[in-house]
Amino acid sequence: MEFLQWLNTPVFEIFGKPVPWSDFVGNVCAIATVFLALRRNVLSWPVQILGSVLLFSASVSAGLGGNAARQIVIIAAAVWGWTQWKRAREEAGEITIRWATWKERLLLVAVLAVGTAGFGFVLALGGWSWNPYPDAYIFIGSLVAMYAQGRAIVEFWFVWLAVDLVGIPLAIMGGLVFSGIVYGIFFVMVIVGIVDWAKRSRQRVSHPAAPASDVL
Template structure:
């Protein structure tokens, strides 16, 4: 499934194309708070793990396996809520912001060091920073925090450049689309949180 094909002038592979379609479906369903998004997330993560392995983006590859586990957790959270209450869209408190920033920074230091010393990637710091940010975004999404979309906007903008650099043009296009979808998600979930406050 790794034969190159040209789609609208963009070089890709069938596996990257399948991953692209599954990922777009995931985000569209997330915006609408449909729990089936998590199933598409699992499938997309599994196929993207193979795409990233071929591109020597080992942080992103490993992240896909974490996303699979986080998707199972997120699916459970969305179906069963917080205790006896359904999980609803809420905002982070100030302390939650600090925890998210600290987790991103710590994840960056640990992941970029690991990637720099123990793999042959040529982008250990970019890969580590974006992998750590993606983990934070995924955890916030699983808890239905509005701010997950802001994390995804930052991460997705930077991923566009990384994927262009690595020659994953269709995935770069996907992440550009993700920026627009994350903006849409942020606005939609902000309105929900404001209405339910």
């Protein structure tokens, strides 16, 4: 109990808003997760799990029910993604990047739209979030992005981009200013990720036997 209280103890302030240890360290892990994903490093998944545990505590303290629930499901999704990347590396020796098919793209968009509407309704009905539909959008968008990441398709970066555009103002309005700043950092990293993965995907088509030197 004392440890949980310490996690939500402010470590510093930004624009007069306290930043608890859980929000600070959790977001540092989140930045590391994106960097490792950019490098196609399998360690991105366990780092994601650690960050989600910490951000769950931060979200509960900020009254963001959807965001807190998102962290629980993200942990489960990260375990699945971890197994997918480990299997891919064992079978092919690398994480093979590709563009999604149109069928996969339509599925991602449909799940994002229907999931946001459905989960947003649940959050509003239960009074579990002060801004239910944007909160739900981030929740469902994160799951869709992680599914796409687990499948190693380039479009997962575009889904994260869409999540960031909503996550930045929502986090700041919810009092998690540091999280809002981190979302801004994510935005830049996601752009880099799109360019890098798109390039690697083209290289794989041109040189299918080329090895990947930066994957653990």
